[in-house]
Amino acid sequence: MTNLTRTSFQAHPFHLVSPSPWPLFTSTCLFSLATYTVLFMHAYISAKYLINLALLSLVCSACFWFRDIISEATYLGNHTLAVQRGLNMGIALFIVSEALFFLGVFWTFFHSALSPTGELGAHWPPSGIDSVNPFELPLLNTIILLSSGVTVTYSHHSVIQGKRKGALDGLAFTVVLAAIFTALQGIEYDLSQFTISDSTFGSCFYFGTGFHGFHVIIGTAFIAVGLWRVLAYHSTENHHLGLESGILYWHFVDIVWLILFMSIYYWGS
Template sequence: MSSTSNKHPYHLVNPSPWPFVASVAAVVLAVGAINYMKEGQPWVMLAGLLLVLYTMYVWWRDVIREAQKDKSHTKEVQFGLKFGVGLFILSELMFFVAWFWAFFNASLGGSPAGDVWPPEGIEPIHTFGLPFINTMLLVISGFVLEWGHKGLMKDNRKRAILGVYGAFGLGFVFMCVQLYEYGAAGFGFTDGIYSSVFYMATGFHGFHVFVGLVSLFICGVRLQKGDFTKDQHVGLLSTSWYWHFVDIVWIFLFVWVYWWGNSAFFAQ
């Protein structure tokens, strides 16, 4: 129901199955990921991932209809959506707090391996090789996306499209470099506490990059269709916030895991 028929500016959402489906998808993905890490069987995890992607598509489709067709996204509704995205990013930050906690606990002596870090037999990835290249890619992508966003605010749609797709391209290269880095690494996920924490922290970040890439691609398509305007572009703004969050988390990963964690400071 459109908010124009109400005496208030808020949007009362119609009953939707997608919150429940999203919860089921998240559980399947999490259980599948655990099974993959323990048994090496990826099928449940892949099924969960596909279900998550499907839920993202149909849920976003409904939200876009509310904004474009029903004209339900008033300024008050837009504020609520932005506030919700901010809380979501904050909740995602807590995941990374856990990974950093595990890293510092292990590296500073919270485990037997903490006496020497990285543990003996582990040759860490060179700090100023591929990790540094990836850092530059993500930082530049953040500036490119912001440049595109500012273009939309000036009614320059072409600049906005270039900025979004430019950030997407740099992010895609980032993922390719990280996959190559994993293939070239001299240690596996089960080769001790260092390996486990390293792959969980960087891999979880990589998943967030993937989600950001999907969001950027959708924003690029919507810009080409003429969906966003300078007064109503919550989807693009939310994606921009999320991408900057991904940038900042990676900088922390680079500084603490790749640089500080690999330094001779730990040599005993």
């Protein structure tokens, strides 16, 4: 058997990826971004410019990495059913790890809220903290985010049923609602009467809601890529793993926000 025959026909359904520089380059960019952020927090000169450079490098690296994966899935046909099952399991484990991350945030919040120390005034919210009214911008954001969950689910079912227009409309509405949510979150931060350094309450509030906002931005990019792939006829009724992963991630973001709203915004205020 010649080398050509051996490489053309493989005896298993799995995809052995070619050597790629993007995992290493992305890891380096992430480490640089974290390092420069710490330096910026300690008022190092020019740290903010290094943050922008690291962020730009990270975005470029991710784009090139996504390009290669899209080529493997769409043009080379390397994402067989066995590969798709493995990728689904990877996404599920990733979301579990994210859930455990937020579990640590909620653990810290409830540990401080249920047994506030004397330094906090022995009650929650701590003395001098004017918490955010949950029935103003937070309630509006909750409605917007839940609405985006409805539109993305509609899009998913449209893809499965082969309805291209419904899929495009649902994804477009989801991206718009996500952008509105992020903008309103920024307005809420601007109007808040406390900062991240104002006791445990401020730290828990901004750490939890801020990281959720970061996840919303990542999920928005995820859904936007899915929208572009539907436009480019990459996604079919039987093969839309990337879009399905983004939708699953978006539902996770919705659930985390509901818990944040009920615990930190409503009960914690």
